[in-house]
Amino acid sequence: xxxxxxxxxxxxxxxxxxxxxxxxxxxxxxxxxxxxxxxxxxxxxxxxxxxxxxxxxxxxxxxxxxxxxxxxxxxxxxxxxxxxxxxxxxxxxxxxxxxxxxxxxxxxxxxxxxxxxxxxxxxxxxxxxxxxxxxxxxxxxxxxxxxxxxxxxxxxxxxxxxxxxxxxxxxxxxxxxxxxxxxxxxxxx
Numbered sequence: 001x002x003x004x005x006x007x008x009x010x011x012x013x014x015x016x017x018x019x020x021x022x023x024x025x026x027x028x029x030x031x032x033x034x035x036x037x038x039x040x041x042x043x044x045x046x047x048x049x050x051x052x053x054x055x056x057x058x059x060x061x062x063x064x065x066x067x068x069x070x071x072x073x074x075x076x077x078x079x080x081x082x083x084x085x086x087x088x089x090x091x092x093x094x095x096x097x098x099x100x101x102x103x104x105x106x107x108x109x110x111x112x113x114x115x116x117x118x119x120x121x122x123x124x125x126x127x128x129x130x131x132x133x134x135x136x137x138x139x140x141x142x143x144x145x146x147x148x149x150x151x152x153x154x155x156x157x158x159x160x161x162x163x164x165x166x167x168x169x170x171x172x173x174x175x176x177x178x179x180x181x182x183x184x185x186x187x188x189x
Contacts, residue, residue, distance in 0.1 A: 001031065005113045007089040008042045012119060014063050020056070021047040023108035023122045025130050026092070032111060033124035034145035041090035045122075047105050050097040057081055060093060067091075100129065100162050124150050129162045132179050133170065140182065147186040156183070 008028055015022050027039025048056040057075045064083035067090060068074055075081040075095070083091040096105060104126040110118040122130065124146055131139040131146075147154065160176065167175040 001036075002114055003087070004028070004039065004042065004089060005117055005119065007085050007087055008044075008113075008119055009117045010085065010087075011042060011044070011064075011091060015046065018059065021105045022096075023105050023120050023126075025094075025104075025122050025127060028113070028119065029121045029127045030142045030145065032113065032121055033127055034142055034149050037142075037145075041092055042085075043092045043094075045094040045096040045101050045105060047102060048095040048097060053079065053095045053097075056095060064091060098166075100126075100166060103162065104129070124153075125155050125159050126162070128154070128159050128179070129166065132163055132175055133166045135172070135175065140178075143179065144182055144186055147183055148189070151187060 005028070008024060012024075022044055024042065024044045026041075026043025027037065028042060030037060030039070046056055046060075054076060057072060060081050060083060061071060061075075064085060066072075067082040067084050071082060079095040079097075081091075081093040081095070083093060085091060094101075096102065104122050107126060108120050108122050110120045112118050121127075128143050128146055131143045159179075163176060163179065167173065
């Protein structure tokens, strides 16, 4: 895990040098806010806005190796840049432009992951929103671990306020009820 965290610190240096707004999400953030689990890649969101993604995508493709053929067009179409660091670690960089992403990045703080390495992570609350919105089985397991570890310390009003419009955008009315049910189960344990 230390090598992954150090690779993330190298990515962070590149982003900080450009003075970009960003935060780490995904497995690295789960390491801090939930139960440690194996992760092999680095997930983050860079605030690109809507309509100016190409300049960010081009700069990222200049700084890191692409992982897919036609990486630029893939990134423009899907709003995610699939890259690899010089040490071989996979990077999934989302092009952030929605109000939630802007707020999550603004709320993010650098926290110590290992001695001498601080990474700019999204908050536990915002990670729950990211994970519940993604909705895969692993995401729900991560949400459960975050609730268990941070019990009594989470701002549920913020979580629900951020997740509600995203659930409408995804047209998935089950997201909020599923999260509320999981919260009840975990908090009763």
